[in-house]
Amino acid sequence: MSDLKRAFLEGGHALAEAAIQAGCRFYCGYPMTPSTEVLEYMARRMPEVGGVCVNVESELEGINMVWGATGAGVRSMIASTTNGMSLMQESLSEMVLGRIPAVIVNMGRGQGDYNMCTRGGGHGSNPAIVLAPSSGPEAVETAYRAFHLAEKWRHPVMIFGDFLLSHTSETVTFEPPEDTLGPLPDKDWATDGARGRPPRLLTSLGMRITDAPDGSPLPDAQTRTDVTAPMRLAVQRHEEIAAAEIRVETHWLEDAELVVSAFGVPARFAQYAARLARDEGMKIGFVRPYTLLPFPAETFRRVAERGLPIAVFENNAGQMVQDVRLAVEGRAPVHFIGGISMDSSGFGVGPHIDALHILQRLREVYATRNAA
């Protein structure tokens, strides 16, 4: 099992296995559908690889355990669901400021956590990097990438999935993607006992800064406190991340007269609906943001500069559509064709997650595309 290379697994299990193969050795979770399967898998697998899995007493405790374990220099992950993510928000926000490179998985109920994930739901609005895989194989790839990006930027990374991602079984291959194979910076921040080196302080409060505001070193081992430094550095980091890490999947943009956009597993339904629409002769393009933060605004801007209308499908009341509107800045009409769609379980799978439903909405928007 330790050298598992290819398997037919539920997305939640596949993501957990990939995390372990990426070197994750601390996991904790509080059971909640649809993230429970990650916990179940980790409870079985972590002891086999000498790692730790803790069934925590609350998500609040869990996120802070991950903070501690990551801060000690060990790759660590927590998975939760929607409400559990709400409970973690204070720590998540502060982990961005404190530069704790943990991986946080939100297997949400529907896609209503888009804003919470991409804005940072806690104080100060300090978001992680947010990745939205749309399949089991991509969830596997994303697990490797999440740990890589977290340490590359020393910034938390969130993986945002849903019930369909967690519960759909697909064949997956455990192979780190090429972009994760490069060298990473030394963990010169890890607090693992000051063995043969000066002590370190891992803090989000800007304490023990060793250089002056102009960057010159302070004399005689003096230190200073600047509580705004972590905030300013986070803003700067987000700009650098946005310049380097945006990933987006596009299809059929060349001849498109209408572009449909969606993220996560619902994007596969939207892509299929677009294909069906093209079979009917409608020239529909497709854009799937994979990095929700940083958001691929430039892709939408280029579409909008051609005056193409954009239809956004999400399983929520309309959240990513706001980012699309910000990206196009009024250059093109943006239609929301999603909505909250749940069956009685409330887990986020409902009648709108259906290519034929999306196809019908595309027909309606397409018919009016030149009306403006």
Next chain:
Amino acid sequence: MATEMQKVFTRSPLLGTNTHSLCPGCGEPNAIRVLMENIEEMEERENTICVLGIGCYTAFAALMEIDCQQAMHGRAPAQATGVKRVLPDRLVFTLQGDGDMVTEGIQEVIHAASRGEKITAVCLNNAAFGETGGHMTATSVVGQKTKSTLGGRDPEVHGHPIRLPEMLQGFEGVAYVARGTVHTPVGVKKTKKLLRAALETQRRGLGFGLVEIVTMCPTGWFVPTADGPRFQEEHLLPIFPVGELKRPAGLDV
């Protein structure tokens, strides 16, 4: 005849050279000093990680010459659990106040204790939110005047103080529980021994340890600086009696 001077006291080298900004009369620096002296004497400087909560004592993160993590208010026992589980051979302790550990974060400390995490939780209990300027915590004593209990803590309205050591001593995962004080020189010396026993309990992997240290906060108690020890003696120590509540069999320190 020349007298040879003997050095009888020095600042622990683990407290660095920076200054702290805590109030005159505060008990917290006394407690932290003996804590750091223990780590030095146990030769654990390069093996220790401290997880600090949020309170006046957080300022000591800029002084302590050991690896430190700062935690969110109340969450240090969970964070320390994460550290200890991945680095089981290190000495891991939390440094929290009563507002942090008993008021905001009682869930974290209770669960860490019940899991028997092999960490040491240190609670600096001054029965008030000192950093905010003197407000009620879960350990403020009945009758204690704070900015949020203007007529004194009234059990009918504000409930009763929580005695965390007494509460946790019966937990199976808890190996060592004690309460010390730093309002007298003898108290400081005894507290140092309690902390040593708690850290030794952890070093031997025997289970969770808690040391509550009653500390003066004349600022938060609205008494003159020099009256801190007297106020503590009269009002706090009857509610928070000093001593060891639980100690592992065979612990010889």
